[in-house]
Amino acid sequence: KASVGFKAGVKDYKLTYYTPDYETKDTDILAAFRVTPQPGVPPEEAGAAVAAESSTGTWTTVWTDGLTSLDRYKGRCYHIEPVAGEESQFIAYVAYPLDLFEEGSVTNMFTSIVGNVFGFKALRALRLEDLRIPTSYVKTFQGPPHGIQVERDKLNKYGRPLLGCTIKPKLGLSAKNYGRAVYECLRGGLDFTKDDENVNSQPFMR
Incomplete structure (x- = not known):
């Protein structure tokens, strides 16, 4: 009987990208998203989907996942909490490793964090509420050449x-x-x- 070395299929994002035990690092880019999941989508899955689709994730396992260190490069939804007074709205906190981003490129950073994830089907609505950019990344921007x-x-x-x-x-x-x-x-x-x-x-x- 031949063994199956790889099997594709849809899997829950939260299995890989929801990591409530993760301790953020000073070098992480931290984002707070207001998430409104589609009916039937758990908030943890919605938060994990945001982390996945704005970093290394896709809707299925692919064999090329084994060619890199996803644990090093993936975004992580490390905390999610309901928005007070709002039905079915949550704040999802996502940490991104600095290695995901080109130095000195606002375009690259925002293309990842506020790019195609905003059209993701699992979400009814998504809004970036806050962003913390570490000093180590800010220093890669040269700024104006003179004053x-x-x-x-x-x-x-x-x-x-x-x-x-x-x-x-x-x-x-x-x-x-x-x-x-x-x-x-x-x-x-x-x-x-x-x-x-x-x-x-x-x-x-x-």
Whole structure:
């Protein structure tokens, strides 16, 4: 009789990702999520699902799990408590090991923690309520290359606040008209203008 070395199948997240005995480390990124499970989903399973789907987990066991140390890299739901005065709402506390995240990348951190987990079927609603980022991770962000004094020296503006604005409408201006708006702002006395965050290199800007 041939032995079965691997068997796929759906398994409960809480078997792996709910660890109430876990003691958080100073280097962990800690997140507090407000979780509303779907009817019939236990809160521990919902909290564990958040920890799993925002770290190393998937809905089934895969053979490649054996190629890494899940115990080292997985997120852990280490505590869950009901929200006072709210029906079927819980705060799930999740710890993430620092090795899960690229140094100095806010994008990578938030893609993991507040990414596709928010569309997870086991949850009726999910909200990130709080986040603790350890000092060791904060130090990997280089920050601005210089301070306000260098900015003032470049602008030759001293003894008053620097005044700027965002160009409006934020979308739809051609490159020529956008430049005209910037010119008029600076000619009128502003020190700087700022692109709206929606502006990249859309066709109307070329």
